[in-house]
Amino acid sequence: MIPDILTMLWKEWNEIFLQRGTLRGGVLSSLVIPILLLGVFLPWQGGPAWVTSAAVPVTWMWLPLFLVATMISDSFAGERERKTLEALLASRLSDRAILFGKIASAVTYGWGLTLASLALGLVTVNLLHGRGRLLMYPANTAALIVAMSLLGSALAASAGVLVSLRAATVRQAQQTLSIALLVVFFGLMFGVRALPAEWKVRLAEEFAGSNLVRTEVIAGAVLALLDAALVRAAMARFQRARLILD
Amino acid sequence: MPDPVIRTQGLTRDFKQVRAVDDLDIEVAPGTVFGFLGPNGSGKTTTIRMLLGLLEPTRGRAQVLGFDTRTQSGEIRQRSGALLEHPGLYERFSAEDNLGFFARIWRLPAAERRARIRELLEHFGLWERRKENTAKWSRGMKQKLAVARALLHHPTLIFLDEPTAGLDPVAATALRDELATLAAREGVTVFLTTHNLSEAERLCGRVAVIREGKLLAVGHPDELRATGAQKAEISGGGFTEEVLARLRARPEVAAAQLENGKLSIELRSHAQLAPLVSLLVTAGAQIEEVRKGKASLEEVFLTLMEEEVE
Numbered sequence: 001m002i003p004d005i006l007t008m009l010w011k012e013w014n015e016i017f018l019q020r021g022t023l024r025g026g027v028l029s030s031l032v033i034p035i036l037l038l039g040v041f042l043p044w045q046g047g048p049a050w051v052t053s054a055a056v057p058v059t060w061m062w063l064p065l066f067l068v069a070t071m072i073s074d075s076f077a078g079e080r081e082r083k084t085l086e087a088l089l090a091s092r093l094s095d096r097a098i099l100f101g102k103i104a105s106a107v108t109y110g111w112g113l114t115l116a117s118l119a120l121g122l123v124t125v126n127l128l129h130g131r132g133r134l135l136m137y138p139a140n141t142a143a144l145i146v147a148m149s150l151l152g153s154a155l156a157a158s159a160g161v162l163v164s165l166r167a168a169t170v171r172q173a174q175q176t177l178s179i180a181l182l183v184v185f186f187g188l189m190f191g192v193r194a195l196p197a198e199w200k201v202r203l204a205e206e207f208a209g210s211n212l213v214r215t216e217v218i219a220g221a222v223l224a225l226l227d228a229a230l231v232r233a234a235m236a237r238f239q240r241a242r243l244i245l246d
Numbered sequence: 247m248p249d250p251v252i253r254t255q256g257l258t259r260d261f262k263q264v265r266a267v268d269d270l271d272i273e274v275a276p277g278t279v280f281g282f283l284g285p286n287g288s289g290k291t292t293t294i295r296m297l298l299g300l301l302e303p304t305r306g307r308a309q310v311l312g313f314d315t316r317t318q319s320g321e322i323r324q325r326s327g328a329l330l331e332h333p334g335l336y337e338r339f340s341a342e343d344n345l346g347f348f349a350r351i352w353r354l355p356a357a358e359r360r361a362r363i364r365e366l367l368e369h370f371g372l373w374e375r376r377k378e379n380t381a382k383w384s385r386g387m388k389q390k391l392a393v394a395r396a397l398l399h400h401p402t403l404i405f406l407d408e409p410t411a412g413l414d415p416v417a418a419t420a421l422r423d424e425l426a427t428l429a430a431r432e433g434v435t436v437f438l439t440t441h442n443l444s445e446a447e448r449l450c451g452r453v454a455v456i457r458e459g460k461l462l463a464v465g466h467p468d469e470l471r472a473t474g475a476q477k478a479e480i481s482g483g484g485f486t487e488e489v490l491a492r493l494r495a496r497p498e499v500a501a502a503q504l505e506n507g508k509l510s511i512e513l514r515s516h517a518q519l520a521p522l523v524s525l526l527v528t529a530g531a532q533i534e535e536v537r538k539g540k541a542s543l544e545e546v547f548l549t550l551m552e553e554e555v556e
Contacts, residue, residue, distance in 0.1 A: 010347070083333075084334045086300075086331065087330060087392075093351055094320060
């Protein structure tokens with residue numbers, strides 16, 4: 001199945017980079033501009049805090065979610081809209097190869113772009129704000145960013161595929177996914193604010209000192225479980241007959 | 247007789263209250279072009295989807311290339327190619343990349359992939375335009391590329407769902423010629439749905455006619471023509487009103503009339519002409535020449551459709 005997933009990956013990446021009509025336009029808008037923005041402009045503006053701030057891991061966790069969400073809506077809804085889905089379903093590719101190929105392409109895009117931006121951001125911060133010292137994420141934070149951005153990409157990809165499988169059009173898929181992301185984002189934000197003061201203190205304790213690693217592991221496990229549940233739901237939803245008749 | 251490539255038994259598919267395919271029994275022999283004729287909405291596309299294992303039948307069963315469509319659809323798709331309702335091309339890709347993607351799907355090795363893509367694009371006259379994005383291509387060119395895609399991996403069987411629909415007559419004829427050449431050259435079995443009767447007559451060794459999901463007739467186009475209304479033109483004299491009335495009274499005569507001094511008779515299915523000639527002679531007519539003609543497939547098709555409506 002791996003060669004089939006790679007074939008799908010080849011196709012999906014080509015489609016991402018050709019969506020502006022030319023390869024140059026696609027690479028520029030889907031790769032170069034986001035990397036320059038996240039790896040040069042924002043670190044330049046952020047200064048040393050880009051590396052040292054406690055909010056940095058949270059930023060890098062949210063980022064791939066939005067990056068993936070912009071492209072994953074197209075996965076099945078786009079094929080349906082452009083009338084290419086039936087030809088794909090009539091091919092020898094298995095259900096899992098098609099589904100995992102779509103998810104893998106979105107994850108590699110979101111996670112890859114995040115890691116590239118992260119690395120470039122370090123270079124930028126050190127060049128512009130280093131003043132002779134090495135500004136570097138603590139090992140724990142770096143590991144957290146790498147792991148959480150992967151899990152975040154997978155979360156957006158699996159949720160996005162599930163939405164795209166059901167949506168009649170790309171626009172509908174994008175709207176549903178955007179609303180879902182906003183609900184989660186603002187839900188978490190306002191949810192934390194609404195907590196009683198003593199709960200907030202306890203929560204802050206969980207994210208500090210010796211508790212941090214344990215909290216990170218728990219958060220990672222929850223995300224991984226959520227990813228697995230969404231992939232499973234997408235696998236259950238992926239039925240050729242249903243996709244054709246939809 | 248070799249095992250059929252396609253065999254359906256009581257194949258039925260319902261969509262809620264609508265029966266799209268109704269108790270279909272057909273067999274398709276290997277190496278033949280099988281035409282599946284019917285008007286729009288008669289169940290042709292649903293049948294193809296069931297044969298490819300994309301849709302499950304509500305009742306009945308189908309075997310394609312020896313595999314059950316319910317349980318072994320992956321094996322069927324592995325060995326067959328399909329051009330379905332839409333060309334299904336990735337219009338952001340060039341023609342070459344479209345074929346390249348599907349060649350990868352069928353795991354053609356790189357050298358074979360390049361050679362096969364070139365061979366097919368050259369055959370369809372698209373090689374010079376292989377680098378072009380297909381978005382701006384004409385429908386005819388897209389259909390050709392989609393047929394090339396269906397043939398890419400040397401399938402044993404290809405399904406073509408209305409391959410010439412929407413093409414202008416010149417493009418349709420060209421594609422038809424290319425299909426005939428390719429089917430013969432590659433020895434592939436073709437399951438072709440169409441509502442173009444001349445296309446079926448020209449390409450198909452065997453045809454089936456369906457309407458509202460029901461199989462109305464199946465056979466070689468000549469056999470079907472023989473079952474349809476036949477015509478006879480008789481030259482001579484003495485074709486009085488009385489003679490014509492006696493002729494029209496016969497059950498095997500659908501119509502009889504004088505046209506430019508010649509007697510034109512339309513016969514019902516399987517009618518014999520000799521007893522009618524004998525009747526004319528007995529009634530006093532002088533017969534100089536009798537010409538018998540078969541109905542065209544189109545006439546047979548229309549008759550079948552009318553019979554069902556009646």
